[in-house]
Amino acid sequence: MQGYLWFIGKRALQMLAVIFCGISATFLVTHMSPIDPVEQVLGRLSSRANLSPEAIIATRAALNDLFGTGAPILEQYVNFWTRMVQGDFGPSLMAFPTPAMNLVTRAMPWTLGLLVSATLITFVIGNLLGALAGYNQNNRFFKIFGIIAMGIQPIPYYVVAFILLIIFGFLWPVLPISGGFAMDVTPGYNWPFISSVLQHAILPTFSVVLVGFGGWFIGMRALVSNVVNDDYVTYAELAGVQKSTIVGSYVIRNAMVPQLTALALTLGGVFSGTVITEQVFNYPGLGSLLIDAVNAGDYSLVLAVSSVSITAVAVAIFIVDLLHPLLDPRVRAE
Amino acid sequence: MFAVFRDLVRYNIEFAIGLILVTIVVVFSAASFFSPVDPSLIYMTIPDQPPSPQYWFGTNSRGQDMFWQLSAAFRNSLIFGLTVAVLSRIISIAVGLTSGYVGGWVDRVLMFINDIFVSVPIFPILVLFYFVLRNHMDSFTLALIMAAFGWPFDARLIRSVAVGLKHREFTRHAVFAGMSTRKVLLEEHLPYVMPIVFATFMNNMLWSIGLEVTLAVLGFTNINQPTIGTVLYWANSHSAMVVGTWWWIVIPVILIVMTFLGLFLLAVSMNEYIDPRSRLRRMGA
Numbered sequence: 286m287q288g289y290l291w292f293i294g295k296r297a298l299q300m301l302a303v304i305f306c307g308i309s310a311t312f313l314v315t316h317m318s319p320i321d322p323v324e325q326v327l328g329r330l331s332s333r334a335n336l337s338p339e340a341i342i343a344t345r346a347a348l349n350d351l352f353g354t355g356a357p358i359l360e361q362y363v364n365f366w367t368r369m370v371q372g373d374f375g376p377s378l379m380a381f382p383t384p385a386m387n388l389v390t391r392a393m394p395w396t397l398g399l400l401v402s403a404t405l406i407t408f409v410i411g412n413l414l415g416a417l418a419g420y421n422q423n424n425r426f427f428k429i430f431g432i433i434a435m436g437i438q439p440i441p442y443y444v445v446a447f448i449l450l451i452i453f454g455f456l457w458p459v460l461p462i463s464g465g466f467a468m469d470v471t472p473g474y475n476w477p478f479i480s481s482v483l484q485h486a487i488l489p490t491f492s493v494v495l496v497g498f499g500g501w502f503i504g505m506r507a508l509v510s511n512v513v514n515d516d517y518v519t520y521a522e523l524a525g526v527q528k529s530t531i532v533g534s535y536v537i538r539n540a541m542v543p544q545l546t547a548l549a550l551t552l553g554g555v556f557s558g559t560v561i562t563e564q565v566f567n568y569p570g571l572g573s574l575l576i577d578a579v580n581a582g583d584y585s586l587v588l589a590v591s592s593v594s595i596t597a598v599a600v601a602i603f604i605v606d607l608l609h610p611l612l613d614p615r616v617r618a619e
Numbered sequence: 620m621f622a623v624f625r626d627l628v629r630y631n632i633e634f635a636i637g638l639i640l641v642t643i644v645v646v647f648s649a650a651s652f653f654s655p656v657d658p659s660l661i662y663m664t665i666p667d668q669p670p671s672p673q674y675w676f677g678t679n680s681r682g683q684d685m686f687w688q689l690s691a692a693f694r695n696s697l698i699f700g701l702t703v704a705v706l707s708r709i710i711s712i713a714v715g716l717t718s719g720y721v722g723g724w725v726d727r728v729l730m731f732i733n734d735i736f737v738s739v740p741i742f743p744i745l746v747l748f749y750f751v752l753r754n755h756m757d758s759f760t761l762a763l764i765m766a767a768f769g770w771p772f773d774a775r776l777i778r779s780v781a782v783g784l785k786h787r788e789f790t791r792h793a794v795f796a797g798m799s800t801r802k803v804l805l806e807e808h809l810p811y812v813m814p815i816v817f818a819t820f821m822n823n824m825l826w827s828i829g830l831e832v833t834l835a836v837l838g839f840t841n842i843n844q845p846t847i848g849t850v851l852y853w854a855n856s857h858s859a860m861v862v863g864t865w866w867w868i869v870i871p872v873i874l875i876v877m878t879f880l881g882l883f884l885l886a887v888s889m890n891e892y893i894d895p896r897s898r899l900r901r902m903g904a
Contacts, residue, residue, distance in 0.1 A: 302731070303738045310739070314747050439883035441829035443836050443851075444875055451860060451868075503887075550737055550772070557742030561833050575743065576837055579750045587750050591743035598740045 289610050300603040307595035311588060312365050316358065323348040326378065329582045374589035379581040385589040388574060393593070395465055396570035399486065400559050400601075403493035404552070410494070411501025412544055416537045418502070419509025431506065438499030442558040446492040446565040453488060461485045463567040489566045493558050504547065508540040542613045549605040553598050560594075627892060634888035640881030644874065648693035656684060658691035658845045670866050677866040680857040689871060692845040693878070699758050699831055699846065700824035706766035707823055708816055711774040716804045716812070718774070719781025730778070736771040744768075745830065749839040757841055761834075765827050773819040777812045784808050814893045821886035825879060832875070847875055 326348055331341060356364070368374070374385040418427035437445070454462040466472070466481040512518065513536060521531050560572030567573065571590055578586035627634040656663050662682035670677040676685035718729040748764055749756050784790060784807075793803050828847065834840050835848020838856075842849050850871050854860075859867040 299731075299734060299738075303735050306735050307739045307744075310744060311747055314744070314751055435883070435887070436880060439825055439879040440876055441832050441879070443833050444872055447851075447868075448872065455860060553738060553740035556740045557830075557833075560742055561837075564837060575746060579746055579839065587747060591747050594743050595740060599738060602738050 296603055296606045300599045303599040304596050308592050311591050375585040377583055377586045379583040385585040389589050389593050392571045392574045399489055403490045404555055407494045407497035411498035412505045415502040415505025416509045419506040420532055434499035434502045442496050442561045445496050446562050449492050460488050465569040489562045489568050492562050509536055512536050512540050549602045552601050556598050631888045633884045637881045637884030640877045644878045648690055648697055651690035651694045654687045656687050658688050667864055676870050679867045692847050692850045696828050696847040699762055700828040702762040703765045703827035704820045704823040707769035711770035714774040715777025716781050716808055719778040720785050733771045733774055741768045769823050776815055780812050784811055818886050818889040821882045825882050
């Protein structure tokens, strides 16, 4: 038990370090750049409306106050953190005066749902099929499957999502290709809404799964084909242990340990993938929000989305790490 | 070196396919050095012409000959990928070898930093950079930023090899003979990790070109410079699929798939070659 606590403590420290460094990076990027955010926002505001000089001066003072610019950099950094901890990023300029944080919390469930379901489906299917392919190395079905997986795996998210969009949008329009739910349903806990949400989630999820599962398949196949030749597997076979037990408890369980580590390491990449997928399918999540915010020049919203997503990915990695001891008893016993 | 190459082509069908695909793409992109038109200019030909003997890949709605446009785009993207790969390889070799050989608290600190870099999601940070830099963001800046994030996976891999090398006989001989740490790392250990460096080189190129495509498609790079991503960006912004200029989308996508598949197959087959067990299995020995 003590080993487990030690392990968790180490991982928690790591998570905090990732959050700290990531958010500090967002601060540095935004403050070390040659472009003044205040002037940028002012430029955008004054290009749309006809502002009097007095109004511009007043706005500049207000914006300086809001972004905390003008103070020494260290003081700005401290202020930045105190606001960050409170989750206060100021009002969004895109949807003034809604606080940026509200927009983020509204978009969060969509991205989270997409990310979690796509990751789970990808991980389970990829590893299961990979393990079977590694165990039955001469099976023709798995060989063909391996070639297909290899062919799809290296293609960027965007291209796969786009090909799906063309197939299901133009050639065979059976699935909704845009939005999070249909226009004619009322959001809430009713069946039409839920079924509409599920239907709209199929294509985005499918595209993330399609890109992701090949990597797990190939990795697991290689791991299992090594484990299968180990002495303890041969021994179990000779001792007449049931085949399903060998595959399930001996082979997969041992090969899963490095795969779980890999899951933690790739979560950041999967998140980037969902961001892009959301944009392609017009899904109302964090990715679409981030891109809209960049295009609208919404400073506080961009900061809010990137800080929240860095934190969320770090926490997700921590949760995956917590699962480790379930598979690997050595972590518990240490 | 040549014998390795010959063995790979002969015994490894994946390597052969990958090599053919990458060669086609490289030759195609090298053709842009002989391009008769400046790919950054628009309305140089009749817009929206389908592929024909005169315009092999058709022309787009911006009046550009797609053959030369794509050729320049692939050259720029490949150069971008190479830049990122070379820069991040330098960091990963330096960190990996030092961490593995020196060990102790240096190792722990470097690996802690390494793990932080692995976990930070790079996409929001790249978008943030674009948001702040806007038109100051050229492809070299982007390459520098990506190289700063592209090393940690491979540094860990190199470290694991370097830890093994540290306890080998020849390292001890070199140390007793009075070689400095820097010399031991560069002259004795570097050759051993070179195969890994080559294999990860391809993977890193895949990663960086893929990210560049993503950013460019969203319009988050310098969209006036032809790259794989900006070609798709312009095709999207002119609704190529709806208008019916399918060659503007289909041909680039085919070429992208060829590039990615080729690089991926090269990386995979090299990885396999490094592992002697799977190499022997494949060669039937």
